[in-house]
Amino acid sequence: MKTLAIFFLMQSAAIAEAPPESQNEVEEQIVVIGERMHDWKGGLAKIEGELTCRTKTSSGDKMVDAIRCGSMLTCMGPLAPQIDEIMGSDIARKEKQAQVVALSETAIPCMDAYHKTAILRLAQSRASEL
Numbered sequence: 001m002k003t004l005a006i007f008f009l010m011q012s013a014a015i016a017e018a019p020p021e022s023q024n025e026v027e028e029q030i031v032v033i034g035e036r037m038h039d040w041k042g043g044l045a046k047i048e049g050e051l052t053c054r055t056k057t058s059s060g061d062k063m064v065d066a067i068r069c070g071s072m073l074t075c076m077g078p079l080a081p082q083i084d085e086i087m088g089s090d091i092a093r094k095e096k097q098a099q100v101v102a103l104s105e106t107a108i109p110c111m112d113a114y115h116k117t118a119i120l121r122l123a124q125s126r127a128s129e130l
Contacts (some may be wrong), residue, residue: 025130029123036064037115044072051080069116075110079103 041057044088053069086099 001022007107022127025127026120026123029126032118033061033067033122036061037068037119038097040065040068042068042072044076046080051077063122067111067122070118071111074114075103075107079107 023077036059039057040055040059042055045052045054051073053072055065055069058065059068082103083100086096086103089096091099
């Protein structure tokens with residue numbers, strides 16, 4: 001986790017050191033990418049025993065869709081065995097759902113960090129193409 005914090009500080013410094021025009025372009029791209037991320041809808045599913053991401057509603061931007069799926073696979077993937085155990089248990093369906101939701105919420109910090117890093121990289125890439 002410390003490595004991610006250091007990386008974010010380095011990325012913030014890279015934006016701050018960029019020429020004002022470039023910095024503004026990166027910031028504008030971050031806003032655009034963030035708005036597109038809100039349009040994406042999807043989730044994880046197991047297909048033939050393998051965890052996969054399914055996009056139900058695309059953001060209209062393949063790279064944004066990839067960020068959303070990448071974050072879910074990276075951060076929820078390690079929780080899959082625990083989710084499988086919960087889903088295979090004999091407890092009531094509502095309790096299973098509650099336990100899976102609670103477990104899934106533990107992945108939110110990871111997904112947030114993944115999003116921030118991936119959005120920044122994509123924004124910098126796109127700003128440099130302008």
